[in-house]
Amino acid sequence: MNIQDLIRPAIRNLKPYSSARDEFQGNSDDMVFLDANENPYENGVNRYPDPLQRRVKTLLAVRKHVAPQNILLGNGSDEVLDLIFRTFCEPNQDNIITLPPTYGMYTVLANINAIAIREIQLDPNFQPKVEAILEAQDAKSKLLFLCSPNNPSGNSFEAKSIEKLVKGFNGIVVIDEAYIDFSNEESWISRLNEFPNLIITQTLSKAYGMAGIRLGICYASQDIISVLNRIKPPYNVNELTQQRALNQLNNYSKVEEQVATILEERAALINALEGVSYVLKIYPTDANFVLVKVDDATKRYNQLIEKGIVVRNRTTQPGCENCLRLTIGTQEENKVLIQNLKAI
Structure with missing residues (x-):
């Protein structure tokens, strides 16, 4: 699978905005910063935050056993999901597949981005109907959302079903693991390198007790992360959020x-x-x-x-x-x- 073929042409050809903090990436110690039109008087937040949240990603990389280049951070998981929609789904042309009952923002974001929705209801045990899902896709099916553990049912999807879907779906499979820290099941992050079309989303809102800071996390191949970084707002995760996240990650x-x-x-x-x-x-x-x-x-x-x-x-x-x-x-x-x- 060539991920570049799944990316919208407008996004693939996009020249990203370059912020002042993107352009200077050297050692900041003892540097005089006169490049970003900031207020020069120090108060802890007078400077723009690190646009790539490097310190937070370094801690997450150690905790999750992935490279920092495989991580994107967002203003809550909802921003991460919206970036995924805007990267892969052409408005008024493409479609996504969801498995109700599930997290309602998939549908909201699809409607905002003018993307058609194909729903395949979970079976009575709240497990995916694998064959029905794969039969529902077509050339315009770009995203498949698997919420595991699922909200609102609470159960995890069977690993063999997820693997069949990741292998059989022709687009991007997004596994939403917002509740994974409460489960005995292993995160699919451990198999990220096996599947180029796999995206895993997590959050600090649940187990980490930081719903108020709004920090969502995306794990994916470097190819996917690099594209998402190109289209995200330059300073999408503020300094206060980064500091609170660092404190909690250091107090695991x-x-x-x-x-x-x-x-x-x-x-x-x-x-x-x-x-x-x-x-x-x-x-x-x-x-x-x-x-x-x-x-x-x-x-x-x-x-x-x-x-x-x-x-x-x-x-x-x-x-x-x-x-x-x-x-x-x-x-x-x-x-x-x-x-x-x-x-x-």
Whole structure:
């Protein structure tokens, strides 16, 4: 597969914007910077941030066992996904394939970019229908989105199914691993070099507890990353975000402790849910949430709201009729949730 053939001609031929910090890449120690029209008075953020976030990528590269050249950072995963759309999908011509129920931004971004959507609903166990997906593609199918662990169902897709899809799809396969840190399944980053058409997205919003800084991560071949770097805004990740990310990445033991506690609390919540009379099904989960089928999702949702507890009503999603999605909170929050689930 030649990735260059999948890239939109306008993007392939684009001459990227070159910022002041792109042009000077030497040792910045003791340099006098008069090139970027910045305010010269130091306050910690008066200078433009590193446009390629080199320090953050260096730490991520060590953590994920990839080269920094295989990493792109974005203003949240949504910016990363939008860059992927703009790189590979020609407006009003191409299409993508999604597998509902799944993360809703794939559809939103497709609509923003004027890209047709082909939906192949997951099977009753929330697994991909591999043959149906591959049969649905045509010459204009540019992106296939696999959310694993999946949102809102929480389960991971079977590895053999993912491998068949990556090998059999003629475009780019995007595996969204926002919840991978809560799963026992191995990240597909470990197989990145096997598949030139594979993109993996992750985030610091979930396990790393940094939803407020908006930092999304993309892992892909150097060919793909180089193109995405050409079209991203020059300073898309601000200095404050980079600093907070560095602090958290350097404090990874705390992240591991919190993930372990969340998994313990997840098990405790599932155990408690088995004793709630109107809970009809508890779906397997590899994420920091649990999807449950109840007798009347809207009724139970409103009852919890009255008790001061906000969960997510997913009953309108395909295959999720009368389902609530429960995020794992602190031990105290989970106790309150369980008490009220049993009381209503």
